[in-house]
Amino acid sequence: MAAGCSVNQVLSIFPLLLRAVRPSRTGDMKAVSNAFWLRGGYDALTFFGHIVTHSQPEADRLNSRYDALKNHEMIHLRQAQATGDSWWLFYLRYGWYWLRALPWNRHMRQAAYWLNPFELEAYRHMNDLGYADRCSDGGAQEWRLYARMKYEGRKAVYDKLFREA
Numbered sequence: 001m002a003a004g005c006s007v008n009q010v011l012s013i014f015p016l017l018l019r020a021v022r023p024s025r026t027g028d029m030k031a032v033s034n035a036f037w038l039r040g041g042y043d044a045l046t047f048f049g050h051i052v053t054h055s056q057p058e059a060d061r062l063n064s065r066y067d068a069l070k071n072h073e074m075i076h077l078r079q080a081q082a083t084g085d086s087w088w089l090f091y092l093r094y095g096w097y098w099l100r101a102l103p104w105n106r107h108m109r110q111a112a113y114w115l116n117p118f119e120l121e122a123y124r125h126m127n128d129l130g131y132a133d134r135c136s137d138g139g140a141q142e143w144r145l146y147a148r149m150k151y152e153g154r155k156a157v158y159d160k161l162f163r164e165a
Contacts (some may be wrong), residue, residue, distance in 0.1 A: 009036045013047065020048035020087060029073060031062035038060065040110075044070055048087045062129040073128035075140050079118050082139025094118055104151055114128035115154040117146035123125055 013034055030045070030091045036047060038054050044062070051073045062070050074077045080090035104111035107148040112147050113119060121142040123130040132140070144153055 011036060011050070014036055016050045018050050021083050023049065023077055023087060023090070024085045024141045026077055029070075031059035031070075033059045044073055046073045046080075049077070053129055066129060068129070068141075070124045071129050071132055074132035075122040075125060075135070076118065078132050078135040078140035079121065080139075082135075082141050082143075090118075099145055101151065101154075108155065110153075111151075114158050115151060117143040117149075117154070120146045120157055120161075121156060124157070 026049040029046065029049055029051050030040075031053050033053050033056045035054045036142065037047070037052050043053070044058075051059075051062055052069070053062060061067075076090075080087055083090040083093055094116065097118070098112045101112040101115045104115060108114065121140055124142070135141075146157065149157075
């Protein structure tokens, strides 16, 4: 187990799973802190209708203010709604896209994450704070376009998002 992590910290995420409801029944995602589950330099992650952050002050900030990071995670909620309104189907697809992009990690650091269609859509629109609300009826669907692209096309989208920013 990682230094400074307790068994309680590792296991504390599982009650979130037990309390999970369908994405369409999730209006707002409450932020919780759990540094054990957040590694690799990521700021937050969506876990069955909750936002997991590094620290309680960060969770409190996300619970009291709607900003680009919260919007990014809320886009994942809309994507889950568009993926059969199921967290399980969303995570299965997310994992599938991640695994299929793993070979690209030889060419680009963390390509499996950065070229994931769900992440491309969320990063593309994270600064548009109204995007998640506009997608509330049909869910966020742009990821489907990215999923049909070859990896070179996804890399071009990534380059446009992060190299020209």
